[in-house]
Amino acid sequence: MLVPSSQDHLSLLGGLYKDHHLWLFRWLCKKLNCREDAADTAHETFFRLFSFTDLSSVQQPRALLVTTASRLMIDDARRKAVEKRYLEAFLESGAEDAVAPSPEKLAMITDTLFMVAQVLDGLPEKPRTAFLMSRLEGLRYAEIAERLDVSTASVKKYVATAMVHCCRVLGHTDDVFA
Incomplete structure (x- = not known):
């Protein structure tokens, strides 16, 4: 099986985007009930396809897009659950003088905890x-x-x-x- 050249890969990805982005966006809007989250997830879905080695072998592009988008939504839900548990633990720690972490610090902590949870899963x-x-x-x-x-x-x-x-x-x- 030949791996397409970079130009071929980008052309195939561009075609997928042109043909299916609006459909995926609408599907995600129904699932997420939020246009902004749907737009972010749709773009992240196509971004993930950059690493897909052979787009020319995809026979059901919408199935690939739905699977990829669904995995992103699951990861996002898990990440939010980890963040929520961390914040609950922080509040329960009783550290009244402690300052809540900044959004950047919270994102870094959440990402680390999410990675640890995935490794231990x-x-x-x-x-x-x-x-x-x-x-x-x-x-x-x-x-x-x-x-x-x-x-x-x-x-x-x-x-x-x-x-x-x-x-x-x-x-x-x-x-x-x-």
Whole structure:
């Protein structure tokens, strides 16, 4: 299979945009009930197609656009949920003198937490929970073992499993297996 040249790829993408942007925008307006969010998501959808290697093989462009846009909406919903949980935790922390993070800082924190959530998403519950208790709450393995009602050796195994998983997902396998 030949990968189209950059000019061919841009031409195909431009054709997709011309032929389907308005349709996608209207579809997103119905889904999101907000013209601005629909416009942003439509443009982000086409932007994502820049990395699609062979647009000439696309037989159902609207299906590709809907799938891509749907994934963007899911990611956005997850990101908003992470942001909401962070802000709730911030408010519950009781730090009355603390200043709420700026929008830029909040976006950076949300992006980081979202990335961590995505990395940990593929882990079974106990390794994920043990890892978070260890890294975020700073608990000792004995405390984690007590809370999870398992042995300290199991906690060590869970945390090691989580660390190896994170390194694999992030592409740092050399660091783990050196």
